[in-house]
Every structure is written in structure tokens, then in C-alpha cells.
Amino acid sequence: MDEPPNEVRHWLYSFVYNDRSVAYVKIDDQLLVAAKGGCVDHYGLSSLRIGESVAEQLAFIEGLLPYRDLPFHIPMVELPSGRVTDLHLFSDSACIWLLFLDATAEHDNKRRIQQKAYEMTLLQERERQLNEELESTNEALRESQEGLSREYQRSESLLLNILPASIAERLKTQEQIADNHAEVSVLFADIVRFTEKARSVGAEMTLAILNSFFKAADLLSERHGCEKIKTIGDCVMVVAGLPVSRPDHAEALAHFALELRKAGTRESFGGEPLRLRIGIHSGPIVAGVIGKRRFAYDLWGDTVNLAARIQTSAEPDEIRISDATHKLCGQKFACDLLPEMELRGAGRVQMWRLMA
Amino acid sequence: MLQKKICMLGGFAVGKTSLVRRFVQSIFSETYLTTVGVKIDKKSVVLSDKTVDLILWDLAGEDDIGSFRLSYVRGASGLVLVADGTRAATLPVALTLRERAEAEFGAMPFVLLLNKSDLVHQWKISDNEINEMSQSGFKIYLTSALLGESVDDAFIQLASMVSK
Secondary structure: OOOOOOHHHHHHHHHHHHHOOOOEEEEEOOOOEEEEEOOHHHHOOOOOOOEEEEEHHHHHOOOOOOOOOOEEEEEEOOOOOOOOEEEEEEOOOEEOOOOEEEEEEHHHHHHHHHHHHHHHHHHHHHHHEEEEEHHHHHHHHHHHHHHHHHHHHHHHHHHHHHOOOHHHHOOOOOOOOOEEEEEEEEEEEOOOOOOHHHHHHOHHHHHHHHHHHHHHHHHHHHHHOOOOOOOOOOOOEEEEEOOOOOOHHHHHHHHHHHHHHHHHOOOEHHHHHHHHEEEEEEEEEEEEEOOOOEEEEEEEEEHHHHHHHHHHHHHOOOEEEEEHHHHHHHHOOOEOOOEEEEEEOOEEEEEEEEEO | OOOEEEEEEEOOOOOHHHHHHHHHHOOOOOOOOOOEEEEEEEEEEEEEOEEEEEEEEEEOOOOOOOHHOOHHOOOOOOEEEEEEEEOOOOHHHHHHHHHHHHHHHHHOOOEEEEEEOHHHHHOOHHHHHHHHHHOOOOOOEEEOOOOOOHHHHHHHHHHHOOOO
């Protein structure tokens, strides 16, 4: 390659010299400053003392001299003066030259671009982190919601064990529940000679027998669409036609009674089958929830009282039904008319024995 | 006069410049201003038996390790590796930069600073990982350039390591 002609070389020299604010420092073989020149003021190097150690005067030289592999250059060094320079180090036979070429403008441009790029990257990283945190928060929320809904279902099912479903639903929004029902059938059933037998078989056995009796009542209630209202000692109270009315309430409860009696024969209580007295009566009642913390869904009215009286008057193994109940379902079952009988608080009462 | 060149190495925006400013001038700025090239600062550290001038080369952090200019590290006596405790990926960057510097210029003393310890809730580097590195002989400092926490300790530790 031909050297460019002098005119070009001269122009290039003056262009670089003026544009890049060239300054130089000459360093001797003792690593002392031998000379300086060019735009030394530009770099804050005017106080550099000739004949003194370069490393003590120019901190950035620390570690770089003496160095075998000259020349080399370090781009964009920001000096304490705030100027940014490209540093060139090269040597001739006797000494080392340190050349300063201003790079402030290039540095500032590069920084503007770099700054934008890094800020963008940081934003993206932060966004990703926030998204991850959001996701894990959502996950935790979902878990606690599931826990809540499990709890809710648990308390719901506890409530449903105590109250009929539609009543439980209304209780959530309503303070008081008292409903008139014109047509229902009410059944009472208890165990024959319970107290006496309980004494002979002991508490544990008694509890077991009560448990299976009431379980049978629960199961059959469900099967025949009746509601078990409560148990009182060895007595169970079941109603049909509640809380949703049905025209065949008497018939449903009659089926219930027959099957409950049959269930008793499969149990053994003190060496003989479980024998029941069952009574049924049909008519109007009032149903409602009483209590504030311990709810009880219960029935009131003459129909309830008479049903209880009929039950106590029944013989062992007998299902005794009132004339009112018989009128509603008598055709569908085999029934025997009983002689009229005086019941306490009710006068003379016409009753039937439900056979099958 | 005892003078040592120290290089700050680490990914971008981990706090190298802020740590130097905290150490040299005891100030902190919330504004992020990226470093391009290198900025040189000087700070005298008084040890029990001597005083050492640290010449701190605050190098530009890179997001691409491949573009890192090793020539800046020439002549260094020690390294300050800096990672951002809230950005786990910056730890391997700092460790890789050290490997590259040592491959070129030989082993040299270093300290590892896990910076931004004030951002407790965004912290991403586990105690386990820190303990493991400590056990392998690393001098590790959880620093906060914002609060000044452990910053002087880290630089003084390195000053005593390089002036032995």
C-alpha cells in the first residue's frame, strides 16, 4: 500500500489533532515523566511534573508499567477531570509514550444507547419477577379459597344433619321460621319395655341398639322422602309432607312405619327382636326453628299431640293410625278397625291397625 | 508508596459504580446511570501496619459476557466481584468474569459482594448457596450501597489481601 501524499497526511494529522484533543506523555526507562505536550490542559495534566514518577502522578498507570506487550490501547477511560479518553501506550527503543485521544462525545453517545437498552432489560426482568410473584400469590389465594370452601361444605353438611335442607337454606337469610302446614302426617315410634331392658343389657349395648334403631329411621326417612324431626330417649318422631308438601304424605309414612317395624325384627335386644310401638296421625301443624345457637326444627299443634297419644296406646309390634290417616291411605293397605278408645286430652278416638 | 489496581467486575446494574461511590465518597444516588468504558477512582485504606492506595477500575457491566474487554483488567492486583442479590442470574455472570480474568492474567485475590441487601423481599440468592460458596473459601459480603452496609468491610478485606 502506498503511503498517502504529504498533503493528505498533513490534513489527517491536523484533523485528528484538533478533533481528538491529542496529548502525550513521554516516560523514560526509570518510569519517570520525561516530557509532555499537546492538549495537556484538556485532560487536567498540566500539573504533571517532569522528572518525577509517572505512577505516583497518574493513578491509572498502576500495574501497567513496565509491560512487555506494547503497544496496546485502553478505550474510553474516564479521568478524574471528567474527560473520557482513549489511552494508547507504545514504545520506541528508549522510552514509552502515553497518548491521549479524547472520546467524550463517543462515550456519551454510546452511554445514551446503552442506558436505554439496559433500562429496557431491567424492566423486562422486573416484569417477569412480578408476574412470578403474582402467580404464586394467586396460587396461595386459590388454596385458601379451596380450604374455605371445604370448611363451608363441612359446616353445611353439619347443618343439614340437624335441619331439612330447605329450612337450612332459609335460616341463612331469615331470622325466624314458623310455617303452617295444613296437611302432614306425624309418626311416633318407641321401643317396647326399653327402660327395663336397658337396665339388664347395660349402657353400651343400649347405646348400640339405639344407634342402629335411629340409623334405620334416618335411612328409611331418606328412602321415603320423610323427615326425621327428633329423638326423645328411645322415641323417634318422623313427619311426611314437610317442608315441601306432598299429597301422599300419609301413604309415605305408612310405608315408612311398615319398614321400620321390619327393621326392628332384624335387631336383637336383650335376647329377643326389637319390638316397636308406632302411632300415626294426619292433620295441620306449625313447623319452625327455635333456639339461637343450637337450632332445633320442631313441630307443634294438636296433630302432634294426638299422634303421640295414639303411639302410646299402641300394642307391642302394632302400627296404630288415626281415622284421619286411614281416610287418606286406607285403601292401599290392609287395616283393621279398632274399637273406639278414650285417649287422654282427646276424648273418644276412632283408630285403625295398619297390618301390611 | 503502596498502590494497587483493583477491578470491579459484574453484570450490568448490579451496583458496581454505586459501591465505589459509597466507598470513596460515602454517597448514594437512586438514579441509575450506566457506565461505559471504565471510570477510575482512588481511595486510601489504612490497615493496621500500612496504608494502601486502591486504584479502583469501575468497569462497564455487560449483559453479554462475550463482549467483555479483558484488556481493562491488565495489571490488576485484585477483583471485586459484584452480583445483585435480587437478580439470581447476575451471580454466575460475576463468577464467569472472574474465570475469564484469571485465565488471562493468573489467579488473584478477590471478594464477592452480593449487593442490594436492603431489598430483603426481592432477595433471590439462598443462604444455602451463600454458605456453600463461603465453605469453598470465598470471602462473601452482603452489601447495600444504599445503606452502606458491609461496603467498607469488603474493600478493606480486599486491601489487606492484595497488600500481603
